[in-house]
Amino acid sequence: MSIEILLVEDSPGDVRLTQEAFRDANRLIQLHVASDGVEAMAFLKREGARIHAPRPDLVLLDLNLPKMDGREVLAQIKGDDDLKTIPTLILTTSEAEADILKSYRLQANCYLNKPVRFDAFESLVKSINDFWLTRVKLPPQTPSG
Amino acid sequence: MPLKGNSSNSVRSPPTAMIRDLSTPNAAEKHLAQMESKYHGLLEAAPDAMVVVNQGGDIVLLNLQAEKQFGYRRDELLGQMVTNIIPEGFAERLIADDLRSAEDALAQQIGTGIELIGRRKDGSNFPIELMLSPLASTEGTLVTAAIRDISARKAAEKHLAQMESKYRGLLEAAPDAMVVVNQGGDIVLLNVQAEKQFGYRRDELLGQKVTNIIPEGFAERLVADDLRSAEDALAQQIGTGIELIARRKDRGEFPIEIMLSPLESTEGTLVTAAIRDISVRKAAEANLLQKMKELYRSNEELEQFAYFASHDLQEPLRMVASYTQLLSRRYKGKLDADADEFIAFAVDGASRMQRLIQDLLAYSRVRSKGMNLLDMSSEDALQQALVNLRGAIEESGALVTNDPLPRVVADEMQLIQLFQNLVANAIKYQKPGIPLVHISAVRNGGKKLLFSVRDNGLGIDPQYFERIFGLFQRLHKREEFAGTGIGLAICKKIVERHGGRISVESQPGHGSTFRFTLAGSKEAS
Numbered sequence: 063m064s065i066e067i068l069l070v071e072d073s074p075g076d077v078r079l080t081q082e083a084f085r086d087a088n089r090l091i092q093l094h095v096a097s098d099g100v101e102a103m104a105f106l107k108r109e110g111a112r113i114h115a116p117r118p119d120l121v122l123l124d125l126n127l128p129k130m131d132g133r134e135v136l137a138q139i140k141g142d143d144d145l146k147t148i149p150t151l152i153l154t155t156s157e158a159e160a161d162i163l164k165s166y167r168l169q170a171n172c173y174l175n176k177p178v179r180f181d182a183f184e185s186l187v188k189s190i191n192d193f194w195l196t197r198v199k200l201p202p203q204t205p206s207g
Numbered sequence: 208m209p210l211k212g213n214s215s216n217s218v219r220s221p222p223t224a225m226i227r228d229l230s231t232p233n234a235a236e237k238h239l240a241q242m243e244s245k246y247h248g249l250l251e252a253a254p255d256a257m258v259v260v261n262q263g264g265d266i267v268l269l270n271l272q273a274e275k276q277f278g279y280r281r282d283e284l285l286g287q288m289v290t291n292i293i294p295e296g297f298a299e300r301l302i303a304d305d306l307r308s309a310e311d312a313l314a315q316q317i318g319t320g321i322e323l324i325g326r327r328k329d330g331s332n333f334p335i336e337l338m339l340s341p342l343a344s345t346e347g348t349l350v351t352a353a354i355r356d357i358s359a360r361k362a363a364e365k366h367l368a369q370m371e372s373k374y375r376g377l378l379e380a381a382p383d384a385m386v387v388v389n390q391g392g393d394i395v396l397l398n399v400q401a402e403k404q405f406g407y408r409r410d411e412l413l414g415q416k417v418t419n420i421i422p423e424g425f426a427e428r429l430v431a432d433d434l435r436s437a438e439d440a441l442a443q444q445i446g447t448g449i450e451l452i453a454r455r456k457d458r459g460e461f462p463i464e465i466m467l468s469p470l471e472s473t474e475g476t477l478v479t480a481a482i483r484d485i486s487v488r489k490a491a492e493a494n495l496l497q498k499m500k501e502l503y504r505s506n507e508e509l510e511q512f513a514y515f516a517s518h519d520l521q522e523p524l525r526m527v528a529s530y531t532q533l534l535s536r537r538y539k540g541k542l543d544a545d546a547d548e549f550i551a552f553a554v555d556g557a558s559r560m561q562r563l564i565q566d567l568l569a570y571s572r573v574r575s576k577g578m579n580l581l582d583m584s585s586e587d588a589l590q591q592a593l594v595n596l597r598g599a600i601e602e603s604g605a606l607v608t609n610d611p612l613p614r615v616v617a618d619e620m621q622l623i624q625l626f627q628n629l630v631a632n633a634i635k636y637q638k639p640g641i642p643l644v645h646i647s648a649v650r651n652g653g654k655k656l657l658f659s660v661r662d663n664g665l666g667i668d669p670q671y672f673e674r675i676f677g678l679f680q681r682l683h684k685r686e687e688f689a690g691t692g693i694g695l696a697i698c699k700k701i702v703e704r705h706g707g708r709i710s711v712e713s714q715p716g717h718g719s720t721f722r723f724t725l726a727g728s729k730e731a732s
Contacts, residue, residue, distance in 0.1 A: 073522075075526040075529075075530070076526075079529050079530075079533075082533060155521070155522065176525075178521060178524075178525055178528075178561055178565065179528065179529075179558075179561065180525075180528060180529035180532040180533065181532065183529065
């Protein structure tokens with residue numbers, strides 16, 4: 063049984079690194095990518111071309127995105143009755159206190175800084191896998207609707 | 208000295224005898240006798256020398272003071288020519304003074320008499336002041352002369368004149384413009400510097416109001432400066448005078464510094480003003496201020512640049528570092544040996560660049576991200592730094608100890624960073640053996656505390672004591688010790704932001720002690 067993760071990230075370099083890191087951490091993970099906020103919402107709402115998109119078990123969300131930024135996506139996810147149960151982790155380079163506070167205000171499940179060094183990033187991904195995908199009990203999948 | 212008598216050689220008898228020689232005293236004569244005796248009384252009691260002279264110029268009456276002043280006995284002078292005691296000037300005075308009555312002359316203080324020379328019996332001369340008045344008598348009009356010895360006054364006047372001339376000399380020679388002002392605010396004296404500075408000729412300024420050259424502020428200054436003496440004012444350099452605006456003859460204005468002092472004179476208290484043109488100084492001050500502003504702005508720009516450069520560089524750098532590491536991991540041994548080596552260099556380069564940028568970012572943030580300095584425990588900060596360094600401490604087997612540390616006034620994050628950098632260095636630059644690091648603090652005069660971080664490491668050559676705190680300064684090759692050369696620069700910036708100083712004491716091979724000062728907490732600790 064695969065684990066579906068939606069990665070909302072605009073930098074292709076970061077996307078690839080995340081893929082490599084998760085592949086090493088857990089082979090069951092299926093990583094889906096949306097490169098801006100609009101695509102992310104389409105995926106989550108299964109609209110248009112994304113009509114067959116799976117419901118993610120976890121969302122990894124960068125803050126600085128083109129078109130619709132991560133803060134807006136977060137607000138929409140947590141404002142939607144159906145989507146708000148999906149654990150949404152902010153994964154960003156921003157260390158600004160204002161960003162941290164705002165994210166938690168909007169009910170982000172947690173806030174993570176992308177480490178500068180790659181080995182530290184790998185270690186972080188492993189931690190995410192250990193915690194969110196192994197120890198944590200995720201909400202049961204409800205039938206779509 | 209022989210006295211000159213009249214051409215007829217007989218000595219006349221005193222008028223008192225003549226007056227008494229009247230035949231039958233009737234009522235009028237009795238009255239006259241009373242008047243005369245009253246007059247004699249006044250004469251004898253007068254504080255000044257009194258001499259009565261007849262129309263022939265002979266002395267017919269004199270008092271005790273006259274005897275004393277001229278050194279004669281009374282009988283030696285009676286009947287002699289007055290010119291024996293006042294050689295010149297007596298006759299002329301007669302004409303000038305013919306309006307004053309006898310009683311007035313006797314009663315009034317001599318203040319405005321004529322100055323002549325008196326001669327004593329021993330031939331010596333002395334300056335006198337003379338006031339004459341007519342005296343009616345049966346023998347015609349006599350002249351009463353009140354004579355005052357003014358030697359003392361003359362000496363004082365001469366002294367005063369010398370002082371004045373010396374003062375004028377000083378005034379004229381003074382390097383600053385000097386202007387003397389009377390109580391009405393008129394200029395009564397000025398020197399050549401004043402002429403030059405204000406562009407006036409002396410006669411154009413004398414008698415003018417000082418407000419013509421110093422429009423505002425002069426009067427107020429008078430009140431402030433009334434304690435300084437004239438000589439002090441002239442001698443002292445103008446350093447703390449007040450700054451005002453002065454106006455030249457051509458209406459141009461220029462900044463001045465003035466210092467005032469009182470000057471006693473026969474015309475009341477005058478004010479001496481020492482005036483210095485400070486245009487050059489003011490221009491220099493303005494220039495300096497401008498340069499400081501520019502420097503400050505330039506510093507800020509530099510810090511902003513350092514921040515943005517390092518911040519924006521981090522992102523692409525992360526890509527390079529991460530992918531070269533991935534390459535290394537995935538393809539090591541799978542490509543040829545050259546590829547392995549190339550990749551290794553790339554990984555190393557990227558990794559060093561990352562550390563450099565992180566340190567540069569930290570350096571640029573010392574000021575911009577600095578928090579307020581608060582009362583806190585430096586012991587807690589050290590312990591947190593040691594927690595952060597746990598890995599490095601375990602790996603090196605170092606033994607880190609400390610004395611109890613006091614409360615300080617500091618930025619918590621920065622103090623932790625400071626301890627962290629210093630202890631990390633202490634552990635890193637080591638000889639073989641167990642690294643020992645000890646941290647302590649002592650009071651250093653008043654509220655300052657002196658912290659020491661002592662190690663038993665490699666030590667530092669004294670010629671580098673200053674350099675090591677510079678940006679990007681390294682003393683070792685990269686192969687020997689890794690490091691960006693920014694750590695100590697950050698320490699220095701943190702310490703200086705806290706108003707302290709940092710220094711090192713060391714001997715090559717014998718360890719180093721880094722010392723820095725911080726403000727102690729206001730409460731006793």
